[in-house]
Amino acid sequence: MVMTNLPGAADAVHPTTEDHSPHAATRGPRRRKTLLKRLRRSPVLYLMLIPGIVYFAVFKYAPMYGITIAFKDYLPFLGMQGSPWVGLEHFERLFSGPDFGRLMKNTLILALLNIVIAFPAPIIVALMLNELRKQLLKKFIQTAIYIPHFLSWAIVSGLTYLLFALDTGPITVLFNTVFDADVNFLADPDWFRPLIMAQTLWKGTGWGTIIYLAALAGVDKQLYEASMIDGAGRFQQLRYVTIPALVPTIVIMLILNIGNFLDTGFEQIYMLTNSLNREVADVFDTYVYFMGITNGAYSYSTAIGLFKSIVGLILILGANWLAKKYTESSLF
Amino acid sequence: MPIAYNTPRDKIFDGVNIALLLVFAALTILPFLYVLAASFATEAEIASRPFFLWPNDPTLETYKYVFSTNTFLRSLLVTIGVTVVGTAVQITLTMLMAYPLSDPNLVGRGLIMRLVLFAMLFSGGMIPLFLVVKQLGLLDSYWALILPMAINPFNLIIIRTFFQQLPHELREAAEIDGANEFTTFWRIMLPLSKPIIATFSLFYAVGLWNDFMSPLLYISDSSKWTLQMFVRQVTISTDPSTTLGNLDPNYVPPKEGLKFAIIVIATLPIMCVYPFLQKHFAKGVLIGSVKG
Numbered sequence: 074m075v076m077t078n079l080p081g082a083a084d085a086v087h088p089t090t091e092d093h094s095p096h097a098a099t100r101g102p103r104r105r106k107t108l109l110k111r112l113r114r115s116p117v118l119y120l121m122l123i124p125g126i127v128y129f130a131v132f133k134y135a136p137m138y139g140i141t142i143a144f145k146d147y148l149p150f151l152g153m154q155g156s157p158w159v160g161l162e163h164f165e166r167l168f169s170g171p172d173f174g175r176l177m178k179n180t181l182i183l184a185l186l187n188i189v190i191a192f193p194a195p196i197i198v199a200l201m202l203n204e205l206r207k208q209l210l211k212k213f214i215q216t217a218i219y220i221p222h223f224l225s226w227a228i229v230s231g232l233t234y235l236l237f238a239l240d241t242g243p244i245t246v247l248f249n250t251v252f253d254a255d256v257n258f259l260a261d262p263d264w265f266r267p268l269i270m271a272q273t274l275w276k277g278t279g280w281g282t283i284i285y286l287a288a289l290a291g292v293d294k295q296l297y298e299a300s301m302i303d304g305a306g307r308f309q310q311l312r313y314v315t316i317p318a319l320v321p322t323i324v325i326m327l328i329l330n331i332g333n334f335l336d337t338g339f340e341q342i343y344m345l346t347n348s349l350n351r352e353v354a355d356v357f358d359t360y361v362y363f364m365g366i367t368n369g370a371y372s373y374s375t376a377i378g379l380f381k382s383i384v385g386l387i388l389i390l391g392a393n394w395l396a397k398k399y400t401e402s403s404l405f
Numbered sequence: 406m407p408i409a410y411n412t413p414r415d416k417i418f419d420g421v422n423i424a425l426l427l428v429f430a431a432l433t434i435l436p437f438l439y440v441l442a443a444s445f446a447t448e449a450e451i452a453s454r455p456f457f458l459w460p461n462d463p464t465l466e467t468y469k470y471v472f473s474t475n476t477f478l479r480s481l482l483v484t485i486g487v488t489v490v491g492t493a494v495q496i497t498l499t500m501l502m503a504y505p506l507s508d509p510n511l512v513g514r515g516l517i518m519r520l521v522l523f524a525m526l527f528s529g530g531m532i533p534l535f536l537v538v539k540q541l542g543l544l545d546s547y548w549a550l551i552l553p554m555a556i557n558p559f560n561l562i563i564i565r566t567f568f569q570q571l572p573h574e575l576r577e578a579a580e581i582d583g584a585n586e587f588t589t590f591w592r593i594m595l596p597l598s599k600p601i602i603a604t605f606s607l608f609y610a611v612g613l614w615n616d617f618m619s620p621l622l623y624i625s626d627s628s629k630w631t632l633q634m635f636v637r638q639v640t641i642s643t644d645p646s647t648t649l650g651n652l653d654p655n656y657v658p659p660k661e662g663l664k665f666a667i668i669v670i671a672t673l674p675i676m677c678v679y680p681f682l683q684k685h686f687a688k689g690v691l692i693g694s695v696k697g
Binding site for chain 2: 115117118119120121122124125126128129131132133134135136137138139140142147152153198201202203204205206210213214216217218219220221222223224225226227228230231232234235236241242243246247275278279283284287294297298301306307310311314315339340343344358361362365366371374375378379381382385386389390
């Protein structure tokens with residue numbers, strides 16, 4: 074959802090042109106006068122803004138100030154301001170500690186799997202849906218495959234536990250019978266990543282098709298007619314008409330995905346993590362939770378979170394730069 | 406839509422395509438049908454039959470027990486309350502902030518928009534936010550599930566864009582008639598934005614209903630658990646009745662069956678509103694992307 078909203082958000086956040094308006098450019102008393110006039114003209118508007126500004130100050134910018142505890146030794150009774158500074162101690166501990174390499178590896182592998190498997194899946198399904206000619210059948214399939222998008226990760230994870238349960242889960246029984254194996258999906262670290270991918274595909278693929286189907290609906294029918302006159306078959310129409318029409322959307326979605334590369338989904342991973350698969354399951358997001366909330370190492374876990382936020386910011390800015398360079402649109 | 410010929414090759418193509426899509430649709434729906442069937446089955450049947458779509462010996466035991474415990478009903482009521490109040494608070498705050506930001510004459514608009522944008526790109530992270538919520542004394546308060554996510558910056562920006570696209574003459578006409586900005590907002594802009602209010606209210610409502618991370622972080626008192634916390638706790642425990650509670654000491658509640666029943670009950674409300682969700686969410690995705 075969030076990602077698909079971005080392109081629109083994009084232009085919306087291109088607001089700064091009015092700052093360069095003649096008003097802003099005029100200097101001296103005249104400018105001050107218009108400013109005052111503008112302020113006086115709309116006091117109600119400023120009143121309406123207050124709750125929103127308070128919200129951003131308290132729940133967005135105060136936590137940003139709270140990042141300072143990553144450079145302190147946070148002690149609850151001393152508070153954020155009173156705790157003593159320790160410089161980069163927590164970062165040194167993070168980078169030299171045994172966990173950093175493992176976290177980085179786990180996060181990167183899941184992120185890569187997302188790009189390589191979960192990203193193309195909706196494109197393929199959208200192309201398949203686009204080839205359907207019976208509208209009723211198309212509607213039926215869409216209605217079915219959109220459902221999981223609306224379910225919480227608690228339910229999806231609950232379903233996973235039931236379907237893959239040892240001895241009684243239908244998928245475990247089927248798999249172990251067919252392959253004459255003895256796999257315990259939920260406990261086996263080797264199966265952690267495939268399970269995460271299966272969940273991601275199951276929950277997100279159907280819904281992910283919407284944006285591509287919208288792009289495909291905009292393809293001019295005459296292009297298909299012209300290609301038919303030129304003798305193009307189904308696959309040639311797909312190759313020379315449909316897919317080229319989809320490329321701009323694919324590029325934008327890919328860039329958005331790169332921006333969110335490190336967001337591996339806290340709820341999903343947290344709920345599939347257990348004491349047996351921690352080795353492969355720990356990613357930055359969940360590790361921050363276990364270290365900070367469970368173990369109470371507030372400063373250390375804030376340092377980890379900060380590291381991730383900074384890398385994330387660089388990725389988003391980089392993705393935006395790519396977008397500007399290779400497509401017409403940019404995110405901001 | 407691509408043009409098909411009625412050649413044998415095209416027919417095979419269509420057949421394979423339809424078959425694959427139907428398999429995908431079936432993979433999506435079968436887990437629900439199995440869980441639904443198993444929730445009406447006896448413990449013995451769940452243990453002995455790995456997969457079935459119709460229980461041999463249908464029973465209402467699990468549901469009777471789930472609804473006999475006050476813990477489950479409480480979590481359901483808590484979730485409904487948080488969702489209703491939270492949606493109202495969140496959509497109100499978002500609309501209130503979006504409207505002034507759509508006025509090109511507002512002093513400081515550019516700065517505020519930049520601060521909003523920066524908050525989208527960079528955040529303090531989980532722990533600093535947790536400490537802020539803690540310092541506000543909101544731990545174990547339902548407000549902790551609502552306020553930290555009160556304004557979604559994406560929604561804010563899209564709603565602001567919507568206001569910007571409304572004809573500016575509307576505001577001018579209202580002002581000439583002597584309305585102040587709030588009256589203009591209340592009497593003219595809000596009625597025009599009913600569809601967008603509906604769409605974004607649903608976004609917020611589904612977010613609140615499905616939220617697991619906030620209760621995990623901020624609610625430690627199990628008597629205040631939301632439905633999602635409950636679903637989680639029941640599905641991972643070996644004996645769910647320890648979570649649900651058992652009022653009658655002589656009664657031995659079912660174990661595995663409860664997990665299925667809980668999932669069915671937690672999924673049902675979403676399924677009931679699914680047609681609306683599908684329509685409005687699709688619209689929301691497209692509102693967001695049309696301009697891109």
